[in-house]
Amino acid sequence: MKKYFIVAVLGFILLPALTSCFHHHNLSITETDDDDEFEMDAKFEPHRTHEVKVYLDKHLLGSSVVSVVDRSGKEEVLLDDYSSIYINADRGRLQISINKDGNSEVALTRVKQICRDLEDILKDN
Numbered sequence: 001m002k003k004y005f006i007v008a009v010l011g012f013i014l015l016p017a018l019t020s021c022f023h024h025h026n027l028s029i030t031e032t033d034d035d036d037e038f039e040m041d042a043k044f045e046p047h048r049t050h051e052v053k054v055y056l057d058k059h060l061l062g063s064s065v066v067s068v069v070d071r072s073g074k075e076e077v078l079l080d081d082y083s084s085i086y087i088n089a090d091r092g093r094l095q096i097s098i099n100k101d102g103n104s105e106v107a108l109t110r111v112k113q114i115c116r117d118l119e120d121i122l123k124d125n
Helices: 004-022 048-059 104-124
Strands: 029-034 036-041 065-073 074-079 084-090 093-099
Touching: 029 104, 036 104, 048 084, 048 104, 093 104
Parallel strands: none
Antiparallel strands: 029 036, 036 093, 065 074, 074 084, 084 093
16 A cells, blocks of 8 residues: 555656657647737747747748837837738747738738748747
């Protein structure tokens, strides 16, 4: 009986340690597409932040940024095609939103594609 008790206690102690070793896929991506706005909210492993930044720099923020305006934690990025995108980024977290009324269909399609690409990047281990 004592043997089973010791095994059970060791099991309860080791179980959280073992499961934390295999817990590398903290990924949550939510897209909201309503009449006024499209938004993507992604939470991911913090070590993937650099990958996300590199992709955004290359495909969205590259040389086409006209200006960046900080609005209470969200950065409004004004692009050379006169589209306006809101980005809130931190280690392991990214929010991108675009207002449908103030932007063209081309800009909306571009942002949606970028969000799909980011989702694929983050799902790829």
